[in-house]
Amino acid sequence: MDHSWISPVFWIWFWIWIWTGFSSAEEEVLMNTKLETSDLRWTIYPSSDPEWEEMSGLDEEGNSVRTFQICPMDTSVSHWLRTRFIPLRGATQVYVEIRFTVMECSAMPSSFRSCKETFNLLYYQSDEDTASSTHPAWMENPYSKVDTVAADFLLRRGGEKKSNVKTVRVGPLSKKGFYLAFQAQGACMALLSVRVFFKKCPSVTRSFSSFPETLPHSLVQQAEGVCVPNSAPTDQAPPTMFCGEDGQWVGPPSSSCVCKPGFEPLDSDRCRACGSGQYKVSIGGSLCRVCPDNSNTHSPGSSVCVCRPGFHRAASDLPDSPCTRPPSAPRSIISQINDTVVTLEWSEPLDRGGRSDLSYSVECVRCRGSSCVPCTDSVTYRPGQVGVVGRRVIIRGLLPHTTYTFSVIAQNGVSAVSHTSPASSSVNITTSRDVAVPVSGIRRTKASESSVSISWTIPSQTQHSILDYQLRYSLMDQDDGWQYVSSKSSSVVLSDLSRASQYQVQVRARTSAGYGHFSPAASISTLPDDEEPPSRLLLTGVLVAIGLLILIAVGIVAVFCFRRSSRRRDPDPDKSSQFLMGQGMKVYIDPFTYEDPNELVREFAKEIDVSFVKIEEVIGAGEFGEVCRGRLRVPGKKENYVAIKTLKAGYTDKQRRDFLSEASIMGQFQHPNIIHLEGVITASCPVMILTEYMENGALDSFLRLNDGQFTPIQLVGMLRGIASGMKYLSEMSYVHRDLAARNILVNSNLVCKVSDFGLSRFLTENSSDPTYTSSLGGKIPIRWTAPEAIAFRKFTSASDVWSYGIVMWEVMSFGERPYWDMSNQDVINAIEQDYRLPPPPECPASLHQLMLDCWQKERSSRPRFCAIVSALDRLIRNPASLKITGRISDGTSHPLLDQRPPPSLSHCSSVSDWLRIIKMERYEDNFLQAGFTSIQLVSHISTEDLLRIGVTLAGHQKKILSSVQMLRVLPY
Known part of the structure; x- marks a missing residue:
């Protein structure tokens, strides 16, 4: 075959060679013709008159390579080229990288009537190398087609000489190997190299x-x-x-x-043993610490430090607690003897042993002569004998004229594990004989609200005269709050007492031999008590009650007057409540006003520990990386599924900021119809955003999957949820800019939630009609965007309303593509010529009219989201209106959105007009059938007439009768 006419061009581009590849750590090459220097021995069909021609040449590095070229004269025949058997080595999918050139058909001679600029790539699987010149058959079946390969750059005479590189995926493959086949039918082309490889994750x-x-x-x-x-x-x-x-x-x-314990992390992939004098007590990512006081380690990798000799840890001490020792002995024991009662007091030890859990024990030994025995159980200790926290003990029940030895022992938490004897201090005491008889006859002689006068009977004393008395008192049942008073006489006045309180009082006498025992406690109370007349208290109570009644009456009158004046100023309570709510509404903060993205995340998003998250599967891909489904298990909370967006490796600072800005936007929203942000993970790699998991995915694909499965009332419920979420966003001065069904997510309960805040921006506050101007332009979703936003980059809540109308159309058409196959430019031209989408099949007329209201050319004429929510609520309450389908061609405004003020009653010309003005048109037939056919007759109607007509609701009766009273004073 003579190809001399193409040789000047063909051989020029043949030497153009660009070679790229993937890291050997991630790829395993199964075949690479660039490395072959001898014949490739590929099979050509038809073999009788082969058009494929194998040739040798040099690549850009001067290496010898083998190539195939074809430029058939007969373009009606399919020309095949098949590789040798390629073993898969366990792979189930491979990639084929083809470097090739194709001649432009316009540069070919006129004899090439069926010239093509593409070729087909096919493959055939086999467990063994069994292919021959006739097997398998040279046709698309049994071969499997991979792709029709087209060139990005075509060769032409005098043009730039560039080659094409295409990489295609082949699989899934289930056998041990396969053959690649190239089918050319009319293409003048050359295969410069073919590389077959598969990808694997490196260790x-x-x-x-x-x-x-x-x-x-x-x-x-x-x-x-x-x-x-x-x-x-x-x-x-x-x-x-x-x-x-x-x-x-x-x-x-x-x-x-x-x-593990005893090892600390190093470079996030190794665990290093703690060094000498260091330890790590628990498993985890914490670092080794220096041993606590008075402890050390014996070898590297220790999880606990051993106490030095003489120091210990108590059983309740943590392993990382310092080692301590028992305390030294108490100091300066002071004893006070009163008859057979001994009071011991002492000072703290000089050395507490390094602990704060210091306590004391008292040991008692009774001595007679040279023999000493422990004290009997009749001896009592207050507050106790062991475990005393304070430094004072009162000992009772001792024998008179007896010598005792008391030892006070200091102890702490390690005294029990120490092998040394506890340190103690001792004192010897000899008790005296009885000194005084008890005091009796304690009584109250005078009392007021804050003081009492007390007297008692002077006890008879034969051996010693009484020097003075000691009185102690406290509130009833508060034995730890005793206060002491001394008196030379048998009476005393107690002051600064609590009003109407019960006190317990005890008195004892002192002689030259010391104090006697305290008398039994007597109960004394301050005024007022039950014995005194409660006249003053009663009078005070009556005055307080009268005052409260006056205040309540004044409050009721004030509320009544305020409501009446409010109704006069603002007869629409719904608008008034909306205005008040707007005053306290939180306003969205643009994350791009923050210079530091870390501060941005801390402000609006909660950081989550990566150990709380478990990724289960990849469910998609986003702009910045994969989107996965996983589970979030925060300690103390219920485990739940979450959607996880990941930031792919190798990101720039700008990409990280843009990625986290969406989280900071979502973190500002709390609404049942806005996607909820669970938190972010920025402390580890990769960076992640966690949101609630929506089981049914995007609304458009969900509707297409369930085409015709939902009733109109269910679809209106979905639209109501979307409108409620957008109403919340607009009240926060926030423009979404990309509202579409693909950006609405649906959960298992069919609740729709607005998501994807990538194109959203903040509304300027210094204007009554806030807008956003995109200075850099950028991609705009034409089919969902309002005309002014397309032409002038002016985005407002009104442009979101336009987009919401498109979403309504998507929902009612079960995910149909808006404007079908029209190009973006055709859509723009059609909208400029006032074309609007027709109603989808079976779409209620009221809903299509609501769509048309959203698509008003003047943005000021479009309804607000609050009005849309109210309109959809009325449709849901009146489902019969959803049965009316078809176009609305009269051009009137949707009655659900007719927010014009009603005409004055003075303009009423009929009963129908009057009922429409007061929004009671439901009773029109009742009035006419009852004979009330004129305004004059209606002006004399009564409650009995209304009951006879059929108006039984009290609220409706009141509204009609109020209007009738106004009709009576109007001239007709």
Whole structure:
């Protein structure tokens, strides 16, 4: 065959060679013709008159390479070229990189009547190398077609000489190997090189988990790893991670490993043993610490420090507590003897042993002569004999004229584990004989609200005269709050007492031999008590009651007057309440006003520990990385599913800021129809955004999947939820800019929530009609965007209303594409010529009219979201109106959105007009059938007439009768 006419052009581009590839750590090459220097021995069909021609040449580096070219004269015949058998080595999907050139058909001679600029790529699977010149048959079946390959750059005479590189995916493959086939029918082309490879995830260590080299067999392949040395998993299951089909590891491990006790993390992939004098007591990511006081370690990798000799830890001490020792002995014991009662007091030890849990014990020994025995059980100690926290003990029940030895022992938490004897101090005491008889006859002689006068009987004393008395008193049942008073006489006045309170009082006498015992407690009370007349209290109570009644009456009158004046100023209570709510509405803060993205995240998003999150599967891909489904398990809270957006590796600071800005936007919203932000993960890699998981996904695809499965009232309920969410956003001065069904998510309960705040911007506040101007332009979703936003980049809540009308059309058409297959420019031209989308099949007429109201050309004429919500509520309450379908061609405004003020009653010309003005038109037939056919007759109607007509609701009766009273004073 003579191809001399193309040789000047063909051989020029043949030497143009650009070679790129993937990292060897992520790819395994199965075939690469660029590395072949001898004949490739590929099969050509038809073999009788082969058009494919194998040739040798040099690449851009001067290396010898083998290529195939074809430029058939007979373009009606399919020319095949098949590779040798390619073993798969366990791969289930491969990538084919083809470097080729194609001649432009216009540069070909006129004899090429069926010239083409494309060729087909096919493959055939087999477990063995059994192909021949006749098997398999040279047709698309049994071969499987991969793609029709087209060139991005075509060769032409005198033009730039560039080659094309196409990479296509082949799979899934289920046998041991396959053949590639190239089918050309009319294309003048050359195959410069063919490289077949598959991708695999390299061995990697992350979060102290080591994962082997993994070959993906599906979209994502789960790989099981092991913890690095000296680490352990945080739960029972081994760590797992997903290997993507692109050879990249997806997300963090499902359960991370952490360093064991005695080891600290190093470079996030190794655990290093704690050095000498350091320890780490628990498993986790904390660092080694210096040993506590009075302790040390004996070897590296210690989880606890051992106490030095003479120091100890109590059983209740934590392993990281410092070591301590028993305290020294108490100091300066002072004793006070009163008859057979001994009071001991002492000072703290000089050395508490380094602990705060200091307590004391008292030991008592009774001595007679040279023999000493422990005290009997009749001896009592107050507050106790052991475990005393204070430094004072009162000992009773001693024998008179007896010598005792009291030892006070200081103890702390390590005294029990110490092998040394506890330190103590001792004192010897000899009790005296009885000194005084008890006092009796305590009585109240005079009382007021804050003081009492008390007297008692002077006891008879034969041996010693009484020197004075000691009185102690406290509130009833408060034995720890005693106060003491001394008196030379048998009476005393107690002052600064609490009003109407009961006190307990005790008195004892003192002689030259010391104090006697306290008398039994007597009960004394201050005024007023039950014995005194409560006249003053009664009078005070009556006056207070009268005052409260006056205040209540004044309050009722004030509220009545305020409501009446409010109704006169603002007869529409709904508008008034909306205005008051607007005054306290939180306003959205633009995240791009923050210079520091970290401050932005701290302000509006909650940081979540990565260990609380477990990724289960990849469910999609976003602008910045994969979107996964996972579970969030925060300690103390119920586990729930979440959607996880990840930021892919190698991001720039701007990409990270843009990624986190969406989280800071969502974090400002709290509404049942706005997607809820669970939190962010910025302290580890990759950065993640966690939102609530919406089981049914995007609204448009959900509706297409369930075409015709929902009733009109269910669809209106979905639209009402979207409108409620947009009403909330507009009240926060927030413009969404990309409201579409694809950006509405649906949960398992069919609740629709607004999401995707990537194109949203803040409304300027210094204008009655706030707008956003996009200075950089950018992509705009033409089919959903208002005309003024397309032409002038003016975005307002009114432009969101236009987009909401398109969403209504999408919902009622079950996910149909707006404007069908029209181009974006055709859509813009049609809207400028006042074309609007027709009603979808079976769409209620009232809903289509609401769409048309949203598509008003003048943005000031479009309804607000609050009006749309009210309109949809009325439709839901009156489902019969949804049965009317078809176009509305009279051009009138939708009655649900007719917010014009009603005409004055003076303009009423008929009963129908009057009922419409007061919004009681439902009773029109009742009035006419009852004979009330004129305004004059209506002006004399009564309550009995209304009951006879059929107006039974009290609220409706009151509204009609109020209007009738106005009719009576109007001239007719």
